[in-house]
Amino acid sequence: MTRTDTDVLILGAGASGLFCAMTAAARGRRVTLVDHARATGRKVRIAGGGKCNFTNLEMHARHYVGGNPHFPKSALARFTPWDMVSLVSENAIAWEEREHGQLFCLRSADDVADLLEQRCRASGCRFLLDQRVEGVEHDGEAFVVTIAPAQVAAAEGGTGSHAQGGTPRDAIDGPGKPTRLRAASLVVATGSAAWPQIGATDIGHRIARQFGHAVAPSRPVLVPLAMAPQWPLHGLAGIAVPARVTTAGTSFTLPLLFTHRGISGPAALQASCYWQPGQPVEIDFLPGENLDGLLRAPEHGKLLVRTLLGRLLPDRLAERLVAPDSAGCRIAELSKAARTALHQAVHAHTAVPTGTEGMRKAEAAAGGVRVDHISSRSMESALRPGLFLTGEVLDVTGQLGGYNLHWAWASGKAAGDIA
Ligand SMILES: Cc1cc2nc3c(=O)[nH]c(=O)nc-3n(C[C@H](O)[C@H](O)[C@H](O)COP(=O)(O)OP(=O)(O)OC[C@H]3O[C@@H](n4cnc5c(N)ncnc54)[C@H](O)[C@@H]3O)c2cc1C
Known part of the structure; x- marks a missing residue:
């Protein structure tokens, strides 16, 4: 097995993982992202019917459900809808306001996912796509994550990747070989189990439990x-x-x-x-x-x-x-x-x-990692310093209207500022 060192290891190159990576890399941190999909930001790309309702001008903690209604306040205050508008506008992404303050891309949700991925790559982030997380541990000094190619894992009977197409995989160690990655900071940004047909899993809940966090039962929401x-x-x-x-x-x-x-x-x-x-x-x-x-x-x-x-x-x-x-x-x-x-x-x-109509038709899952022992400012675990959890993996679920993506950006940024 090979040892690969990085400062910040992010599990999940989705909405919050990309945002966290972009933020941490801008601080000069060496960042690696792992995802079992072949493309980044799969949910971002299909969000809002392919036009991605990326934020909402009316943004309050009351638009979220979860065990602690106050928890989202800090991150939302430090990353506002106008911060997101500035980001997309400065990068020439055309957007429109629809009813109830919802902001959508005019052309394609790919514009937002591509922007985040390009920002990450330009700052030197390393993408290990089509890679499945086999195990996570802490050796007393750092997090150690074992990954293996997703397709091989699937062929061997693992869950593997359901993703198709997209960014070519960044090969790391030849097919079939598990790789161990060591990092001082580990960010779990693997989302929820909603919409499993594009590879959504509950792995983040399992990792959180492993480090002593309680998990509220998941249930499909934003669902018929x-x-x-x-x-x-x-x-x-x-x-x-x-x-x-x-x-x-x-x-x-x-x-x-x-x-x-x-x-x-x-x-x-x-x-x-x-x-x-x-x-x-x-x-x-x-x-x-x-x-x-x-x-x-x-x-x-x-x-x-x-x-x-x-x-x-x-x-x-x-x-x-x-x-x-x-x-x-x-x-x-x-x-x-x-x-x-x-x-x-x-x-x-x-x-x-x-x-x-169940997880396959649900745009989100309520429940998730309880926030009792998570810092609302940085998303860092109080039980295992250096462990961060962001986005939908947490027990914070937004209403319809751009609230879930905004939470992914805001919580990803909160972690990326510190991790
Ligand atoms: C059809 C649909 C439409 C939506 N539309 C909108 C919308 O318009 N506006 C809005 O605000 N919200 C929308 N949402 C919700 C929004 O997309 C999510 O809340 C948001 O993407 C969550 O961000 P995240 O980073 O927590 O998780 P995700 O964006 O889901 O990222 C998680 C990443 O982790 C990876 N991953 C998962 N398990 C593993 C594993 N075992 N090993 C390795 N990698 C793994 C996944 O491949 C994925 O890339 C929509 C959701 C769906 C399903």
Whole structure:
């Protein structure tokens, strides 16, 4: 086995690993990144439908869920959305602001991933791509990480890499040969297990546990919610409406999309961050409207219920929400009970999802390494000095809207300033 020395060894050349590497290398640190994918920043490149919602102008700790709601504050204060805007703008990456303060690349998410990779390479960072982490230990002086070519590991029955194409691998020691890397600082930036089809794993959680950190159970979030077969609104796949979705006391008024299995669209994806198995979700299909007021309005008295609802909602949805015996009634003829039922169906439709569509459809995973023994300023472990954890591997999960990538940048920078 060969010994390879570096100052900062970063596991994961994704969003936070690249940002950390760029920052540490700019301080003159010798940096090595290891990733089992063949290309850097795989999730960055597919983020935001390939346009990468890279930050949000409205950035607060309240946009994050996790065991300690205050934890993100320090890193977010020291790397703001405008810092990210400056970085992309200074490098001639065109971007646009969309609704709710979300900033997207105009051309391609590759622009952001390529920029970070180029910055790293220009500062002398070494990339060991297509390399799988076999083991991590601390020999009393430094971290020792054993890596092996991912393809060989896969052929031998290991998990290996699922990545395709991208940057050519930086060969280090000939195929099949494990290599040991020693470093004073180890940064675990291996993300979460969400979207495993591009090689996401939970290795970061295993490494954190090895050094004594507790890990909150992972669950898929920013993910469509599935409904039971008997849910009365099945069969509306493709219909999108503005709606207010409420679960666990948190509401989002955003577009809602019916799917073949349940609900998706921004309102459902946001709600999935707060939803817990067994809990109901409540959907208001006419947020901001007052159906009771419309039903009481004298000019509507002679209208059929289905006519009024057909003016407010897509026909097929309206048909499902109104009880068949009410649909053909004139509004003035509706009983008090029928009005109450209609109000309930339209403003407070309640269902208990059977689950989510799982990690393969999840843009993020909630849970992760608990932050109790992690410095919010530097992301350094208090249990093992020199160990840093950044990005989605931590128990910090952003809402939809550029918050997860911004956390990856901000936490990667916080570690890169110190590691
Ligand atoms: C489809 C999709 C769309 C998204 N869109 C957005 C968006 O528009 N805006 C936004 O803010 N967020 C978005 N996200 C979330 C965002 O991409 C992630 O939160 C962010 O990339 C996390 O950064 P990270 O550095 O922690 O992990 P990652 O970027 O996932 O990087 C982790 C790296 O570790 C490597 N790795 C993992 N396991 C191993 C192992 N065993 N050995 C070696 N290497 C390993 C991976 O190959 C990867 O390169 C999206 C996610 C998905 C899946």
